[in-house]
Amino acid sequence: MKGLKIVASMPAISLLYIDGDQLTSAGLRSLSKAPFLGNLWLGDHASANFDLAILGDFPALADVTISGSSITNERLKEVAANQRLQGLHLRDCASLTDEALTTLAEMPNLERLQLMGTTTFGPKAMNDFKAKRPACAVY
Numbered sequence: 545m546k547g548l549k550i551v552a553s554m555p556a557i558s559l560l561y562i563d564g565d566q567l568t569s570a571g572l573r574s575l576s577k578a579p580f581l582g583n584l585w586l587g588d589h590a591s592a593n594f595d596l597a598i599l600g601d602f603p604a605l606a607d608v609t610i611s612g613s614s615i616t617n618e619r620l621k622e623v624a625a626n627q628r629l630q631g632l633h634l635r636d637c638a639s640l641t642d643e644a645l646t647t648l649a650e651m652p653n654l655e656r657l658q659l660m661g662t663t664t665f666g667p668k669a670m671n672d673f674k675a676k677r678p679a680c681a682v683y
C-alpha cells in the first residue's frame with residue numbers, strides 16, 4: 545500500500561496499469577487520491593480482491609479497463625455506480641450475462657464500451673442496450 549501512496553502523489557500520473565493479486569481495497573483507496581488519474585487498467589488478478597465501488601472516489605477517472613473472470617454482474621454494478629465514467633473496457637469477463645448490459649445502460653456518461661473476449665451477450669440484450677444508449681460506441 546505504501547507504494548500506491550507514492551504513485552498517487554505523482555502530480556502528472558494520468559494512466560496506470562495494475563495487475564497481480566496484492567491490490568486491496570485499502571490500496572485502491574490510497575490510489576484514488578491521484579488528482580489526474582484518468583485511465584486505470586485493472587489486470588486479470590488485480591480486480592479480484594477489492595471493492596470496485598472505490599472507483600467512484602477517483603476525481604478524474606474517465607476510463608477503466610477491467611480484465612478477468614472475477615467480474616460478475618453484481619460486481620459490475622459497483623463499477624456502474626461511478627456516474628463519471630465515459631469509457632469502460634471489459635476484457636475476458638466471461639462471467640457477465642445479459643443483465644450486465646442492462647446495468648451498463650444506466651451509466652449516464654458512458655460513451656465507449658469495449659467488449660473484448662466478453663461474448664456472452666445475446667442479440668436482444670445488445671439491441672436493447674443500443675436502443676437505450678444510441679450515442680455509446682460499442683466495439
